[in-house]
Amino acid sequence: MSLYGVGLGPGDADLVTVKGQRVLEEADVVYSPGRLSRSVATEHVPEDRIGDVDFPMTRDEDELRRAWKEAADEIASRARDETAVFVTLGDPNVYSTFGHLRRTMSAFHPEVDTEIVPGVSAVTAFATALGVEISSGMSLALHEAARGAAPTGPDRMILFKVTDAPATHEKLVDAGYDVVYGRRLFMEQGETLVTEDPEVVVERDYYTLAYAEKHEVEYEPATAQFETSVDAAMRERAEGEAHGDVPPEVTSDD
Template identity: 75%
Template sequence: MTLYGIGLGPGEADLVTVRGKQLLESVDVVYSPGRLSRTVALNHVPESKIGDLEFPMTRNVEKLRAAWKRAAAEIAPHAIDGDAAFVTLGDPNVYSTFGHLRRTLDAFHPAVDVEIVPGVSAMTAFATALGVEVEAGAGLALREAADGHAPTGPDRMILFKVTDAPSTHERLVEAGYDVKFGRRLFMEQGETVITDDPSELAERDYYTLAYAEKRGVTTESATAAFGDGVADGGHS
């Protein structure tokens, strides 16, 4: 039958899409790669329906490949004989663990049909949380900034995995950027923090992102700005 890769959104249970919720309720088993995604899924399915998978906390490539091979072997029979889901925070195709599983299934279990259900990603939800408008015509780059990394170049960037906010902030400011941070945006687990003060984020947290914009950058608006006292149709 089918394995559904379902994006759960940034972490709040009611930000799962309607399609995602319907499929979670209809499949035979829901696999979760971690505690946070499991917590969100439990808002929509009973615990008896959850299939947990174990992955080692390591960067050793061979150990990780072995873990994904075991996961694929566990999931494949359920996805062939019935319907199963693998859930991730955010979107399954955007910096997600689901890509590892999909490639492993393609290599060792090609009979498994896979369907992706997109989810709201923190990389898009950031604009609402941080009060940022990315106007039509404006460029926006997505970069990883773990361990104090501070990529530069584009006028506007979303940086994710900002695990050393003070170091990233210092380097970006020196390069001419204004920076605003968001931690655990739209997540039920942990404290949500929105700030332009990196000292508030000295503690490392994988779920931290930043919006960086070059000082003085301008964008021509797609529509003319309305002046004070001007109503629709140009009548005051």
């Protein structure tokens, strides 16, 4: 009686973890909440092992509870005798639909054991794609920014679900932030975009994120001095060679 919640990562089938891939390959049935997560899952399991559950696009809480109860009943009917998997993009515990299923299963089907297999979250994938280092000592907040919202917090933020980039951008700039946007990063479906221009991502897309950093924020880790000292030494040598003061390095094949 097992249900696994498996994080598929940001949307590239090659970024599923080794454990996640093994669980998918060994599962009797795999359920997906959407088309994109299904397309990643089917890179690791055949279509005939994909289960069907319906999740309506609505904000009506009664309708959502009904849908999740029906999904939990369907999944529990398989998980009692087989190994069932519910997949989600990113990580099951980071801005994921899996939390709804876990709570519903716990309430109505407590006999089904649940295990989470973490995945590469949109947070780390986004930071990697932008070359942003989140290092020790830095403060970073995660916020949702749907429908033009622009939450503020520490000096650095990653914003999910940026569905009205121009409105969000204007508010963040007024609050003293520099902003860069990423859309469908590491996803095999759709066009990957990285831009500082909110008009480039003006079209509504659920998979748009933003990284916001306060103007001229300063943070220097201890090892940053290595880069500074090496750069200075290279500049000094280059200047010396240009004036004939330092002989160029001689290489030998011996």
